[in-house]
Amino acid sequence: MSGGYVEEHAREVARAAERIRGHVRRTPSLTTDLDPSLRLKAECFQVTGSFKPRGAFNAVLSLIERGERPKGVIAVSSGNHAQAVALAAGSVGIPALILIPEDANPAKVAATRALGAEVIQDGITFANREQRLREVMAERGFTLVHPFNDWDVIHGQGTAVRELLEDEPDLEVVVAPVGGGGLLAGSAISARDHRESIQVIGVEPVAADDAYRSWKAGSIETLPASPATLADGVRTTAIGERNFEVMFAHRLVDQIVTVTEDEIAEALRVAWSRLHLALEPTGTLPLAAFLAGKLPVGRTGLVLSGGNANLQTVATLLR
Amino acid sequence: MSGGYVEEHAREVARAAERIRGHVRRTPSLTTDLDPSLRLKAECFQVTGSFKPRGAFNAVLSLIERGERPKGVIAVSSGNHAQAVALAAGSVGIPALILIPEDANPAKVAATRALGAEVIQDGITFANREQRLREVMAERGFTLVHPFNDWDVIHGQGTAVRELLEDEPDLEVVVAPVGGGGLLAGSAISARDHRESIQVIGVEPVAADDAYRSWKAGSIETLPASPATLADGVRTTAIGERNFEVMFAHRLVDQIVTVTEDEIAEALRVAWSRLHLALEPTGTLPLAAFLAGKLPVGRTGLVLSGGNANLQTVATLLR
Numbered sequence: 157m158s159g160g161y162v163e164e165h166a167r168e169v170a171r172a173a174e175r176i177r178g179h180v181r182r183t184p185s186l187t188t189d190l191d192p193s194l195r196l197k198a199e200c201f202q203v204t205g206s207f208k209p210r211g212a213f214n215a216v217l218s219l220i221e222r223g224e225r226p227k228g229v230i231a232v233s234s235g236n237h238a239q240a241v242a243l244a245a246g247s248v249g250i251p252a253l254i255l256i257p258e259d260a261n262p263a264k265v266a267a268t269r270a271l272g273a274e275v276i277q278d279g280i281t282f283a284n285r286e287q288r289l290r291e292v293m294a295e296r297g298f299t300l301v302h303p304f305n306d307w308d309v310i311h312g313q314g315t316a317v318r319e320l321l322e323d324e325p326d327l328e329v330v331v332a333p334v335g336g337g338g339l340l341a342g343s344a345i346s347a348r349d350h351r352e353s354i355q356v357i358g359v360e361p362v363a364a365d366d367a368y369r370s371w372k373a374g375s376i377e378t379l380p381a382s383p384a385t386l387a388d389g390v391r392t393t394a395i396g397e398r399n400f401e402v403m404f405a406h407r408l409v410d411q412i413v414t415v416t417e418d419e420i421a422e423a424l425r426v427a428w429s430r431l432h433l434a435l436e437p438t439g440t441l442p443l444a445a446f447l448a449g450k451l452p453v454g455r456t457g458l459v460l461s462g463g464n465a466n467l468q469t470v471a472t473l474l475r
Numbered sequence: 476m477s478g479g480y481v482e483e484h485a486r487e488v489a490r491a492a493e494r495i496r497g498h499v500r501r502t503p504s505l506t507t508d509l510d511p512s513l514r515l516k517a518e519c520f521q522v523t524g525s526f527k528p529r530g531a532f533n534a535v536l537s538l539i540e541r542g543e544r545p546k547g548v549i550a551v552s553s554g555n556h557a558q559a560v561a562l563a564a565g566s567v568g569i570p571a572l573i574l575i576p577e578d579a580n581p582a583k584v585a586a587t588r589a590l591g592a593e594v595i596q597d598g599i600t601f602a603n604r605e606q607r608l609r610e611v612m613a614e615r616g617f618t619l620v621h622p623f624n625d626w627d628v629i630h631g632q633g634t635a636v637r638e639l640l641e642d643e644p645d646l647e648v649v650v651a652p653v654g655g656g657g658l659l660a661g662s663a664i665s666a667r668d669h670r671e672s673i674q675v676i677g678v679e680p681v682a683a684d685d686a687y688r689s690w691k692a693g694s695i696e697t698l699p700a701s702p703a704t705l706a707d708g709v710r711t712t713a714i715g716e717r718n719f720e721v722m723f724a725h726r727l728v729d730q731i732v733t734v735t736e737d738e739i740a741e742a743l744r745v746a747w748s749r750l751h752l753a754l755e756p757t758g759t760l761p762l763a764a765f766l767a768g769k770l771p772v773g774r775t776g777l778v779l780s781g782g783n784a785n786l787q788t789v790a791t792l793l794r
Binding site for chain 1: 500503505506507508519520522523524744746747748749750751752753754782784786787789790791793794
């Protein structure tokens, strides 16, 4: 454990909060009828419907602050990061180019274009997208905004739990989804800076348990392929190096909990019917862990990361 | 117009806010990606999932404050008022008896019982329920908590828009659903006390346009039967006398707007997919009017009254 490490990163989260103010929303910390010990950080009400603009705005605004004069920014994403980068770039008047795999949800492609980004889909697959990214970056000279393995992004994502703990300083447990680890690493920095004894827990699907395995192994474990899971926001095959450093090398995360597809589906139904939150499956992961009895007892903050659900999927699950 | 009338009732709303504090939630006033001029008072996050506890708690706590020592309270409702009265009575340790028609949603009956209320369903129909209510009141000596035609209830419901205008003092238009008129009358009191020039608008389904007709006629108009509409929270056949007095006799409401079933369905889809609010159809009425272009231009607060949706209905509408 390193107090200086947490404090240094928490100062960057505080700077990120200042930097992105006016561009992102302070989302509400909700209480519910489900359990008096719960507080929900409802990031489905963030601009673009997920927490992602916190990191994207911090990254784009930091580039400009450092005088890097980017010709444009580039990202690879079929989901929430795409819209976040498009919005952040558009807000400061620089071009954004997003590579989206050909089989992505057309609604998300349209939303990204509507935010002013150029979208390339031709010939992009989940498998070749990193290769194509490097080619396009070289052609255009645009600057990458990585979805999670980037300090500015990690510090930006940390502003959500920073706000949650301003609203609810007595929380004993903080829980967030983990895909690449940007949100969880940022959450851990804010939580541990707030109180060293706070427990920080990441949740991922059993089908996408690379963070769990990395935690157990003490080194980054990579899934052989992008997993099939309802929680399509955490289909990355491995966490990033910076994320590993924060979460496991510096032990700011106590535990990774995995949940089954049935537990995710049940959490989605509870969110929609009892919490009245129209979450996307990924956004329900902390709730799924809570409902399955997989979290420690105590005053618990759940970071519900987003609401951009595929309505067809949801309609099927609600029946 | 009578300044004294508004001020007097607004003072009662302020007292209600004090009285019910600690029993109900201060729900968030949300901004959205839909339109920068909109503010949403998300009463789906109120305890029991609708605004109704505001009025029910104010009524029950006022009874006790006045030293009336009720043996119990009684209500007729198949919906949100039932749960609200059950919760309010239970919180102060007096019995609650709720008459619910036999064909009501079993989930709502179970929720009402789970809050500690006694439920009578045997032989209760939509048609005979008022008659049965009088019989049961006489038998038990319980005190009625009317769902809308009651000053304590009206003043309690007025606390929602009071909070909204504390958060968003510059609103020019305030919009609420209208069934019996408890929420709309309370909203109008709070809005007109805040600023005399604010526009107050009620929204109801075309299929349940008794408030619209009453506004036009200048007297209470009654529908021949409870109408069929997706918005099952506003199926009352007529507004109450007290509600009429506030809304139309004293002209605190400017306009009643009606929306079609298709407009309600579209608003529900927009709420669930773009606002990430899992609303019940009745709760979307102000949004339906907004999306249909039926509201005046300006900074607009929509009171989204509740989230207790029938998931089967919603699943069908989302497809």
